[in-house]
Amino acid sequence: MEDSFFKLDRLVMQFGGLTAVSQFSMELQPGELVGLIGPNGAGKTTVFNMIAGFLIPTSGRVIWQGEDVTPLPAQAITARGIARTFQNIRLFTDMSVLENVMVSLHHRIRAHFWQAMFGLPAYRREEQRIREQAMNTLQELGLAHLSEEKAGSLAYGQQRRLEIARALATQPRLLLLDEPAAGMNPQETRELAQLVRELRSRYELTVFLIEHDMKFVMGLCERMKVLDYGVTIAEGTPREMQSHPEVIKAYLGEPKHA
Amino acid sequence: MKVQATFMDRKNWKRLFSLAGVVLLFGVLYLFDRYGSLYQVRILNNMAIFIILAVSYNLVNGICGQLHLGPNAFITIGAYTSALLSMSPAEKQMSFMIEPLIWPFTVLQAPFLVSLLAGGVVATIFAFLISFPVFRVRGDYLAIVTLGFGEVIRVLCNALQGLTNGPMGLKGLLPYTNLWWSWGVAVFTVFVTTSLVNSSYGRAMKAIREDEIAAKAMGVDPFRQLLLAFLVSAFFSGVAGGLLAHLITTISPTLFTFFLTFNLLIIIVVGGLGSTTGAVIGAMLFTWGGEALRVVESPLHLGFVTIPGVPGMRMVLFSVILMVVIIFARNGIMGRREFSWDGLAGMMRLGRRG
Numbered sequence: 001m002e003d004s005f006f007k008l009d010r011l012v013m014q015f016g017g018l019t020a021v022s023q024f025s026m027e028l029q030p031g032e033l034v035g036l037i038g039p040n041g042a043g044k045t046t047v048f049n050m051i052a053g054f055l056i057p058t059s060g061r062v063i064w065q066g067e068d069v070t071p072l073p074a075q076a077i078t079a080r081g082i083a084r085t086f087q088n089i090r091l092f093t094d095m096s097v098l099e100n101v102m103v104s105l106h107h108r109i110r111a112h113f114w115q116a117m118f119g120l121p122a123y124r125r126e127e128q129r130i131r132e133q134a135m136n137t138l139q140e141l142g143l144a145h146l147s148e149e150k151a152g153s154l155a156y157g158q159q160r161r162l163e164i165a166r167a168l169a170t171q172p173r174l175l176l177l178d179e180p181a182a183g184m185n186p187q188e189t190r191e192l193a194q195l196v197r198e199l200r201s202r203y204e205l206t207v208f209l210i211e212h213d214m215k216f217v218m219g220l221c222e223r224m225k226v227l228d229y230g231v232t233i234a235e236g237t238p239r240e241m242q243s244h245p246e247v248i249k250a251y252l253g254e255p256k257h258a
Numbered sequence: 259m260k261v262q263a264t265f266m267d268r269k270n271w272k273r274l275f276s277l278a279g280v281v282l283l284f285g286v287l288y289l290f291d292r293y294g295s296l297y298q299v300r301i302l303n304n305m306a307i308f309i310i311l312a313v314s315y316n317l318v319n320g321i322c323g324q325l326h327l328g329p330n331a332f333i334t335i336g337a338y339t340s341a342l343l344s345m346s347p348a349e350k351q352m353s354f355m356i357e358p359l360i361w362p363f364t365v366l367q368a369p370f371l372v373s374l375l376a377g378g379v380v381a382t383i384f385a386f387l388i389s390f391p392v393f394r395v396r397g398d399y400l401a402i403v404t405l406g407f408g409e410v411i412r413v414l415c416n417a418l419q420g421l422t423n424g425p426m427g428l429k430g431l432l433p434y435t436n437l438w439w440s441w442g443v444a445v446f447t448v449f450v451t452t453s454l455v456n457s458s459y460g461r462a463m464k465a466i467r468e469d470e471i472a473a474k475a476m477g478v479d480p481f482r483q484l485l486l487a488f489l490v491s492a493f494f495s496g497v498a499g500g501l502l503a504h505l506i507t508t509i510s511p512t513l514f515t516f517f518l519t520f521n522l523l524i525i526i527v528v529g530g531l532g533s534t535t536g537a538v539i540g541a542m543l544f545t546w547g548g549e550a551l552r553v554v555e556s557p558l559h560l561g562f563v564t565i566p567g568v569p570g571m572r573m574v575l576f577s578v579i580l581m582v583v584i585i586f587a588r589n590g591i592m593g594r595r596e597f598s599w600d601g602l603a604g605m606m607r608l609g610r611r612g
Contacts, residue, residue, distance in 0.1 A: 090471060099464075106459075
């Protein structure tokens with residue numbers, strides 16, 4: 001059991017008397033693309049926060065590559081290869097696009113701070129490497145021409161892309177996308193789905209994403225889980241979910257009988 | 259290949275310009291040292307010390323975005339440490355009349371440079387100890403903890419008579435601080451701080467300022483980055499404290515109240531929070547302006563009306579300036595921009611065209 005790639009074992013999150021997520025279990029295989037859907041307030045982001053180290057679950061465990069990472073803080077989770085984006089975009093708005101991505105490479109830096117303070121060659125070489133790597137990531141996401149712009153001045157769709165670029169730059173094996181298509185138009189959504197597919201195969205990523213846009217998830221994910229009021233109500237392939245009575249009920253409400 | 263070469267060329271040019279700037283600065287200082295009045299030299303010394311203080315204070319407040327209100331604590335620690343080390347044993351025995359000085363300091367005496375470094379190191383050690391409670395909290399709470407620490411150090415200076423000579427303070431320090439010491443340390447501080455801010459470490463600090471949650475998600479450990487900034491800041495504050503002590507030659511707890519912190523806060527806010535250039539400009543304006551504004555404290559004759567001089571009027575004016583800046587020009591003089599040779603060249607080109 002402990003040698004699984006990624007496993008959530010009966011996660012429970014309680015805030016006071018409210019159970020936001022109850023008994024959430026799942027397992028991911030390397031290279032999978034899995035979706036998590038559910039109505040507003042179903043507890044999807046809470047699940048992400050527990051995985052990414054922003055919330056410590058009331059009970060249950062997060063197993064990552066055989067290690068119990070449940071109590072680790074967010075920065076330690078990222079260092080182990082799980083990166084995330086945020087539903088409400090959280091860029092470093094006053095920094096340039098390039099700098100935003102370069103921050104993601106800081107945790108791998110080897111040079112000491114005093115080498116940076118005196119601008120020694122050991123540091124300068126690393127700075128050069130970080131800059132090139134960040135530039136490569138921007139190129140792959142088609143943001144290279146904006147590298148010197150302030151992140152806060154980008155258009156909405158570009159900001160979403162930059163969020164993904166920043167997460168990718170931490171060199172993750174598991175990528176958590178929190179509503180990546182939120183607020184995008186159909187054209188942008190299609191491009192995003194294409195991008196996620198490409199990135200997954202190029203970087204051998206495993207992708208776990210939360211989404212509201214049913215069409216987006218249906219077209220993209222191989223497998224999905226449906227959450228409502230913190231409880232898993234269904235799981236399976238997108239086709240199965242489309243006709244699942246519980247899912248329809250959660251999204252559309254109970255049919256009224258006269 | 260050619261592009262690469264011109265790029266390197268430009269970098270070297272800029273370095274040459276910066277070097278020329280420093281040489282020019284020391285040339286001007288030499289002239290003041292030789293031909294300037296004592297009063298002018300005194301202002302220039304103050305200017306350099308406030309540059310060190312403002313630049314290091316800005317590292318925590320401007321770059322990391324944490325409202326730290328206790329730099330006066332580290333200045334005090336640096337000043338007392340370096341004073342106790344640089345004074346001669348005989349001088350110390352004379353000063354400590356009420357309670358004798360405790361042991362190792364009665365016999366210790368060190369050269370000025372060593373005493374300055376010791377001031378910085380001891381301030382850094384205190385900063386390390388206090389950092390654990392300080393960085394458990396953020397925002398207003400962090401401000402209160404650091405403010406409290408500053409007060410604790412001041413009260414301790416009054417109370418620990420065997421170490422600090424209490425309210426009587428330390429007298430008879432030799433005036434080691436001259437233009438070369440103060441400006442030498444100032445240039446060094448600006449160079450080191452700028453390199454740090456422009457490095458990957460500085461980017462991580464700014465990321466914490468912009469959005470701490472996102473910074474953590476990108477693998478930045480906020481405690482480690484804030485600790486680094488805090489310790490570097492405390493070290494230079496301590497060294498500046500030592501320079502200040504050997505400039506005034508008499509130190510007492512009343513010198514290092516919250517008022518000092520407040521002045522530094524004015525400097526970095528007016529200069530532009532988060533800009534090292536702004537901190538330097540703010541410090542220069544403050545020390546020069548502080549002297550120029552002495553006019554308002556002397557009696558003013560307006561024909562038949564005479565306004566009596568009010569001591570402390572300068573401080574009222576400073577507070578008004580701070581309020582005006584915060585209300586009407588929140589970004590200060592520089593905002594978060596920095597001086598660069600490219601920027602200067604751009605401005606000159608614009609000037610020529612206009």
